[in-house]
Amino acid sequence: MTWNDALPLLVLSSSLLPGFIIFNLPEERRGMRTALNLAGAGLKLVFIAFMLWGVARGERYEFRYAIVPGLELVLRADALAMLFVTLSAALWFLTTLYAIGYLEGSPHRSRFFGFFSLCVTATVGVAMAGNLFSFFFFYELLTLSTYPLVVHRGKASTMKAGNIYLAYTLAGGAVLLTGVVWLYGLLGRVEFVPGGSVSVLGPAYADQLRLVFGLLVAGVGVKAALVPLHGWLPKAMVAPAPVSALLHAVAVVKAGAFGIVRIVYEVYGADFTHGLGLSAPLAVLAGITILWGSLRALFQDDLKRRLAYSTVSQVSYIVLGVALVGPIGTIGGLVHLVHQGIMKITLFFCAGNYAETLGIHKVSEMNGAGRRMPLTTLAFSVGALGMMSAPFTAGYVSKHYLTEGAAVAGAPWAEWVLLASSVLNAAYFLPILYRAWFKRQEDAWPEESIPRRGWLETNGLLLAPPLVSAVAVLAAGSLSEHPWSPLSWAKLIAERQYVSVER
Amino acid sequence: MIEIELIPLIILVPLLWASLAFIAGPAHGWKLALGGSTLQLVLAWRLAAEVGGGADRVHVPGGWEAPLGIALSADGLAAVMLLLAQGVALPLAFYARAYFARHPEGAHTFWPLTGFLLAAMNALFLSADIFNLYVTLELVGLAAVGLVASGGAGSVAAALRYLLATLLGSGSYLLGVALLYGAYGTVTLPELASQVTEASPPVAMLAAGLMLAGMAVKTALFPFHFWLPPAHGGAPSPVSALLSALVIKASFYLAARLWLALFLPLATPSWGQVIGVLGAAAIFWGSFMALRQARLKMLIAYSTVAQVGYLFLFFPLATHTEPAAAQSALQGVTLQALAHGLAKAAMFAAAGAVILSTGHDRIMQLGGITAHMPVTVFTLAIAGVSLMGLPPSAGFLAKWLLIDSAIVSGQWWWIVVMIAGGLLTAAYVFKVLRHAFLRAEQSEVYKPLPRLVEWPGFLLAVASLALGLRAAELLNVLGTP
Numbered sequence: 004m005t006w007n008d009a010l011p012l013l014v015l016s017s018s019l020l021p022g023f024i025i026f027n028l029p030e031e032r033r034g035m036r037t038a039l040n041l042a043g044a045g046l047k048l049v050f051i052a053f054m055l056w057g058v059a060r061g062e063r064y065e066f067r068y069a070i071v072p073g074l075e076l077v078l079r080a081d082a083l084a085m086l087f088v089t090l091s092a093a094l095w096f097l098t099t100l101y102a103i104g105y106l107e108g109s110p111h112r113s114r115f116f117g118f119f120s121l122c123v124t125a126t127v128g129v130a131m132a133g134n135l136f137s138f139f140f141f142y143e144l145l146t147l148s149t150y151p152l153v154v155h156r157g158k159a160s161t162m163k164a165g166n167i168y169l170a171y172t173l174a175g176g177a178v179l180l181t182g183v184v185w186l187y188g189l190l191g192r193v194e195f196v197p198g199g200s201v202s203v204l205g206p207a208y209a210d211q212l213r214l215v216f217g218l219l220v221a222g223v224g225v226k227a228a229l230v231p232l233h234g235w236l237p238k239a240m241v242a243p244a245p246v247s248a249l250l251h252a253v254a255v256v257k258a259g260a261f262g263i264v265r266i267v268y269e270v271y272g273a274d275f276t277h278g279l280g281l282s283a284p285l286a287v288l289a290g291i292t293i294l295w296g297s298l299r300a301l302f303q304d305d306l307k308r309r310l311a312y313s314t315v316s317q318v319s320y321i322v323l324g325v326a327l328v329g330p331i332g333t334i335g336g337l338v339h340l341v342h343q344g345i346m347k348i349t350l351f352f353c354a355g356n357y358a359e360t361l362g363i364h365k366v367s368e369m370n371g372a373g374r375r376m377p378l379t380t381l382a383f384s385v386g387a388l389g390m391m392s393a394p395f396t397a398g399y400v401s402k403h404y405l406t407e408g409a410a411v412a413g414a415p416w417a418e419w420v421l422l423a424s425s426v427l428n429a430a431y432f433l434p435i436l437y438r439a440w441f442k443r444q445e446d447a448w449p450e451e452s453i454p455r456r457g458w459l460e461t462n463g464l465l466l467a468p469p470l471v472s473a474v475a476v477l478a479a480g481s482l483s484e485h486p487w488s489p490l491s492w493a494k495l496i497a498e499r500q501y502v503s504v505e506r
Numbered sequence: 507m508i509e510i511e512l513i514p515l516i517i518l519v520p521l522l523w524a525s526l527a528f529i530a531g532p533a534h535g536w537k538l539a540l541g542g543s544t545l546q547l548v549l550a551w552r553l554a555a556e557v558g559g560g561a562d563r564v565h566v567p568g569g570w571e572a573p574l575g576i577a578l579s580a581d582g583l584a585a586v587m588l589l590l591a592q593g594v595a596l597p598l599a600f601y602a603r604a605y606f607a608r609h610p611e612g613a614h615t616f617w618p619l620t621g622f623l624l625a626a627m628n629a630l631f632l633s634a635d636i637f638n639l640y641v642t643l644e645l646v647g648l649a650a651v652g653l654v655a656s657g658g659a660g661s662v663a664a665a666l667r668y669l670l671a672t673l674l675g676s677g678s679y680l681l682g683v684a685l686l687y688g689a690y691g692t693v694t695l696p697e698l699a700s701q702v703t704e705a706s707p708p709v710a711m712l713a714a715g716l717m718l719a720g721m722a723v724k725t726a727l728f729p730f731h732f733w734l735p736p737a738h739g740g741a742p743s744p745v746s747a748l749l750s751a752l753v754i755k756a757s758f759y760l761a762a763r764l765w766l767a768l769f770l771p772l773a774t775p776s777w778g779q780v781i782g783v784l785g786a787a788a789i790f791w792g793s794f795m796a797l798r799q800a801r802l803k804m805l806i807a808y809s810t811v812a813q814v815g816y817l818f819l820f821f822p823l824a825t826h827t828e829p830a831a832a833q834s835a836l837q838g839v840t841l842q843a844l845a846h847g848l849a850k851a852a853m854f855a856a857a858g859a860v861i862l863s864t865g866h867d868r869i870m871q872l873g874g875i876t877a878h879m880p881v882t883v884f885t886l887a888i889a890g891v892s893l894m895g896l897p898p899s900a901g902f903l904a905k906w907l908l909i910d911s912a913i914v915s916g917q918w919w920w921i922v923v924m925i926a927g928g929l930l931t932a933a934y935v936f937k938v939l940r941h942a943f944l945r946a947e948q949s950e951v952y953k954p955l956p957r958l959v960e961w962p963g964f965l966l967a968v969a970s971l972a973l974g975l976r977a978a979e980l981l982n983v984l985g986t987p
Binding site: 185 | 837876891894896897898902903905906909910913914921925928929932936940943944945974975976977978981
């Protein structure tokens with residue numbers, strides 16, 4: 004095995020092995036656990052940085068292993084995989100720091116961090132899966148490893164949300180499995196290749212392929228929270244804040260959206276999908292989801308629920324970009340995969356900070372929070388402005404390319420959907436900012452548990468991650484033309500997709 | 507170099523240690539069992555390696571050729587089943603030793619009966635004539651009934667019910683054997699196989715029906731499952747593990763073997779469909795009943811009823827379908843038998859650990875179990891993943907192959923059954939697992955346990971997981987139908 008074969012495996016092991024060790028650590032070995040967590044997260048970043056540098060030079064990193072003849076587990080670091088892998092590894096590092104601060108003194112930390120590591124392993128596996136079988140493999144592993152995190156608090160309400168989460172995701176997985184096996188039956192093997200591979204089957208299979216596409220998209224659509232399969236997401240926000248952050252920004256929801264990207268571009272091929280008449284319905288579904296999520300978010304008083312519905316809406320930007328067929332829309336969708344992640348994780352970190360520090364769970368309790376917690380509120384504002392696609396934020400870049408993509412694709416309705424969503428985003432985020440910055444505090448905070456120390460408005464480990472990710476939101480927006488920006492990387496991927504289609 | 511005759515040895519070794527254990531008593535029985543099981547595992551491993559190399563092996567005891575002598579032969583399927591039986595028996599021997607040290611009731615008869623059970627089962631896997639198969643089948647059944655009865659006064663009723671079922675099953679089978687012998691004048695499988703064709707007289711059809719029905723009763727296929735939950739749920743945990751993991755697989759193996767070797771020319775696809783419908787009914791009824799159980803061992807026992815249903819989907823998928831579909835079906839169902847064997851043994855072992863620690867197995871009162879018995883919780887979780895058919899596990903691979911077979915042969919309705927069955931399995935598995943995450947409300951008393959009570963089950967569960975990551979060699983041993 005050469006280095007190039009081993010690297011994807013090393014990326015996977017850098018969270019898998021610490022996870023196994025953490026499971027076996029006694030609760031009180033806090034230092035050891037923290038060291039393992041950070042060493043794993045740090046090592047993963049190093050490996051990924053190395054691979055990024057290699058992939059940009061055209062190096063191939065691929066690990067293959069046959070479970071039975073004809074059924075291979077493939078981990079491959081292509082440009083698209085790197086986009087998602089880098090995002091998840093970077094945000095995992097931040098979330099680990101945050102979780103260490105957040106779970107200070109609470110029970111079952113070894114269990115939590117053990118599953119936390121498994122969850123990231125599964126996400127990285129989803130990102131690097133080189134064929135549909137491997138994708139499914141890690142996709143289901145993700146379901147299993149996130150359940151313990153969602154129900155971590157072990158209260159009756161949590162368990163109920165956990166049941167709903169399982170019912171949705173396992174049913175989605177079952178539907179996905181049917182589609183996957185079906186496609187394997189038709190093709191023998193389904194590697195992810197730019198431009199897709201099902202087009203070899205010929206027109207006689209068109210109807211079957213449409214049905215399989217429906218099964219696959221319905222399967223991953225559950226995790227991507229496409230309406231009407233989104234019901235679990237607002238319920239799952241009973242999870243601890245770091246879990247919500249990870250769920251909404253990188254792990255579960257993003258795995259679903261990433262699945263749609265893989266299926267459309269690298270299984271069916273964008274043009275073939277269009278030729279089967281499947282891209283238009285997908286775009287419409289994404290449009291409905293965008294509007295429905297934003298509309299529902301308007302009426303939520305619970306802060307995390309509002310953010311959850313916002314996720315429903317925002318993740319479908321990615322799907323819309325994919326379904327618009329064309330390089331510009333592709334760039335918009337792919338770059339939003341990263342941008343939505345960093346913006347949403349900022350917002351969830353901040354929501355967690357309000358809850359942990361002051362006991363604020365509701366929008367109506369936020370009056371004056373900006374004076375008590377200026378740094379957190381600053382980070383929150385950056386994330387929220389990004390969601391509204393304000394200039395100089397990451398959201399602006401996404402929205403610019405998506406709107407452009409809609410225009411090029413000749414879908415003016417999609418431009419209207421995007422505009423309406425921006426207005427709705429403003430309608431549900433601006434009141435929060437107004438309350439936090441301009442209104443005065445009326446009553447005492449619901450439950451102030453972390454006192455202010457000097458300029459430190461809360462625990463430092465809770466404060467640093469949202470500030471870092473907020474800076475990333477601004478950087479991704481203002482330095483988008485930089486050669487290593489998410490935008491440049493998305494352009495690279497789009498170029499490779501569409502060049503190979505024309506070939 | 508002297509060629510060791512693997513085939514007779516793998517039957518004689520358990521017979522020998524069972525007899526010695528009977529003489530030596532429970533204080534020494536476990537030593538004999540551990541040594542013997544280890545040796546058997548090595549033998550089974552070597553046999554599988556030889557079969558995987560190509561030719562089937564045939565052994566003729568005493569040098570009498572068929573039709574006078576008794577033929578023993580090992581093909582891929584037999585080798586894989588032997589491997590499963592020895593692979594489950596060895597960790598369970600460690601487990602049983604630790605279990606009976608804490609809970610001596612039933613220890614007296616456990617070791618000799620288990621040895622006889624293994625000997626009879628190994629002989630069943632290797633026999634190549636239908637009368638000899640009957641003898642081994644009866645021996646397996648009687649040893650198993652004896653093991654259930656060893657659970658004490660409470661399990662006598664279950665044991666009697668089990669005895670009735672097993673005698674009914676083997677009686678029906680024997681009737682079929684007599685009819686075939688009357689019609690063709692031979693009982694060896696290869697000779698019968700060459701004579702049974704589409705044009706066979708109706709008596710062959712009747713014999714096929716009787717023999718398969720007998721096996722359905724012994725495998726507890728719905729609606730003949732009535733005896734299984736009380737027997738498996740009521741026996742001492744090491745016995746439950748042996749019964750659920752191995753004994754029902756023996757009669758299923760026989761049904762599949764007869765079908766492939768003998769009855770396939772007689773059968774129409776509708777036969778396969780009928781058996782498949784019973785399998786589907788087993789999946790739904792077993793899962794539904796498992797969901798309703800309040801006790802852990804009963805839940806696991808009903809789960810066996812459901813999982814047996816998946817095995818019988820083999821018949822519609824392999825009856826006059828494309829060779830590729832039949833191949834996938836055989837591979838899938840063999841993996842399902844292995845996955846279920848390992849996972850179910852693990853689950854019953856875990857349930858036994860719970861009982862030893864708390865004195866009960868009421869699911870509602872398992873709050874806080876993670877803190878006291880993490881290894882057992884992980885055992886239940888990992889085995890559960892395999893039962894649900896989720897990756898990475900042998901259960902997943904089995905389900906993949908079975909769905910593939912259904913797609914290739916165009917029988918989409920079995921896909922619906924399997925998918926829905928998987929979701930129901932998840933429902934009852936998580937009914938147990940959710941207690942691992944619930945806050946401990948009531949202060950249950952958990953007695954600390956020696957490691958050997960928890961770890962053998964964990965190893966079995968991990969094996970069912972690992973098999974899902976590396977099954978190429980195993981399928982190679984299995985070969986083509």
